[in-house]
Amino acid sequence: MNRTERLYYQDCYLREFEARVVVSEPGPRGWRVVLDRTAFYPDSGGQPADRGTLSGLPVVDVIDEGDAIAHIVESRLDAPNVTGRIDWERRLDHMQQHTGQHLLSAAFEQAGEYKTVSFHLGAEASTIDLDSDRLSRRQMDEAEDLANGIIYEDREVQISFASAEEAARLGLRKPTEREGEIRIVEVRDFDRSACGGTHVSRTGAVGLILVRRFERLKGLTRVEFVCGRRALKTARRDCLTLTEAARLFSGALDNVPALITKQSEELRAALRAREKLVKRLAEYEAREIWSASIERGGRRILSRVFAAEDYDEAKMLAHALTRQPTTVALIGVKGEPAALFFAQTPGGAADMGSILKQTVMKVGGKGGGARDFAQGGGLDEERLEEALTLAEGLLDA
Template sequence: MQATTRLYLHDSSRFNFEATVVAAQIRDGVRWIALDQSAFYPEGGGQPADQGTINGLPVTDVQANDDVVWHALGAAGNDQSLDVDAHIHGAIDPTRRLDHMQQHCGQHILSAAFQALCGAATVGFHLGERIVTIDLDIPALQRNQVQAVEDLANQIVWGNLPVTVRILARDELNGLALRKTPTVAGPVRVVSIDDFDHSACGGTHPAYTGTVGMIAVLRWTRQRGGVRVSFACGGRALNELRRLNQVASEAAEQLSVGLDELPIATKRLLTTQQALQRQLATAEERLLDDEAERLYAAGELVGAKRVVQACFADWSIERLRTLAEAIAARPGGIALLGSSGTRANLVVACAPESGYEANQLLAHGLPQLAGRGGGNARLAQGGSPQSEHLEAALGTIRQQIQA
């Protein structure tokens, strides 16, 4: 099949073109056509596909298969005007193309800045719908390093340096400081940002770095031995900074402080919350200990053992466990506790001198609930979506305890 001449390789700012259909097929109800030439960028290299229209019909996807670029026209059906040898007019969505040029060129600039200042090579790149990420082969980054990189990257952007595209033979690469050794055979498309960066790349880029607008690093996290940096360029950066400013402003308003005071106010709020949580936990512990004493005193005396069987509504498994352990901490205490609600929770706890093992007792009740669980001799727990048989399951366990 005839290879597609990719017009964007030489001119990323070309948004309209004429072409001839060289192949057409239906895949899963979607009409795909291949053209003799196309300005549509196919998905690849971490960059999403262009969108736009062909003869006024929306292009929903663009994919490359070897040297052929295929265009999906979901609304075309069996339109004969798009059969082989038909002449078409293609139009690229300029807003999406500009956005992708800003993000991809910004990535080259940011990656080169990380390489220059931190010695961190870019080993991964993804251009998402809202955020762009690069993966760096560096174990960690400090805030001052990121800020220095961000400053350098934006100096390159605001310098409005020329971005040139050349397709070079392998021997022409000698003496050119490529940021990464190309893996493709044959001629290599090199995108150069003045003398700041030279990279083998098949993506779309603007003619000058000023088109990128700005580069904003949003966050960085450790991932698989390296660091993933999330950032945005141009219009995306503006939108992200607006969004973050709105979120911060709303938080500051809720706390009745200025934006500059937000970190201190947040820390103060967290300190207060943690203190209240500790107080609440202490009060809860005392409450459950009092409840354990009351239930233990009212529990059934079986020989030297005191058995407490009780069911509660919508108790968490953690709360049940705390109460059960408090009961089993008393002489001969055996706790058979359950909680019914959206699911059944079951906890069994046994004092060491009781002569019973919690996990073995629990095993007698789980079949009635079709539940699962486990534990050890002192404490065991289980659960099931079938809460209607909880009382019966507790009763079955109780029958195993003899004087």
């Protein structure tokens, strides 16, 4: 059994190292390389794996296999010894998020005895799940303030090793089930937990912890947060978004919510007014179209195709036309897909629902309705004229 010495256990700031190649073989996802020692952190404990290179070959994944750590490189690696280089920007980012997580989890525990049950370090943001769904906004702010206070004090973050019994005696925030030697990460006079991850050496390097949002799940609260450079980037992006919104509303940043509320109300009122007008317009149009039409066999048949943007108007017109005496309205509306409205003055001789069904059966689409009003859709707009001609023929069938 190969055992890899984990250099990051002792020194999280090691970016470059020399190692002996123990295994180098083809694997399902690339070339699998095991070294006698490595500074590469494997995907575990919620923290994603490092990236970097082994003698210039890109490392695409790092897997914790128990005793050994496997590096997956893109292509064949033949050398007996390698120089490993860690993608430092990515690693430092992970160290900031992970250390921030310790601070935030400890803060939630101190502020309200909320325990962290899981941690996920994502590409955009990280989350912790707390063991209660009863947290208030105020408690959230309190924990965030407390954790950030520890950052301002720039406390030391120490790594030590102890046996399981010693660790239990010292007291850990989260008890571990690991046996043998336990790695302990301690934020001086604030938090002590068992952890195999990578952390910054002083809390000041976390920079800032910014809680972005929280949602209540069944029995849990999921807290989303960003730390360090991510917090800066996120705050900058948020501010840009807000500034853009304020510019669009011609207002101040702080007034954006009020401006949105005001505009939404105005929009609702405008839509209501428009609907009223369209309805009235449809009545006028209906009368006009009706007077201009010719009576045939005791009724007036009005057939017309409307543009897609006049959908509401067309539908209202169909209704309005049926308020005229002995009328049949066959209305098509363009669009993708197109729509049909067939209507008649109540009590008319034809069956609109049946005619619509027969029409869409021939031209495509679907629909149906009652005897005096039916509607359909889903047909190609190129076939609207054909549909109306067809329906007109069916009226006398």
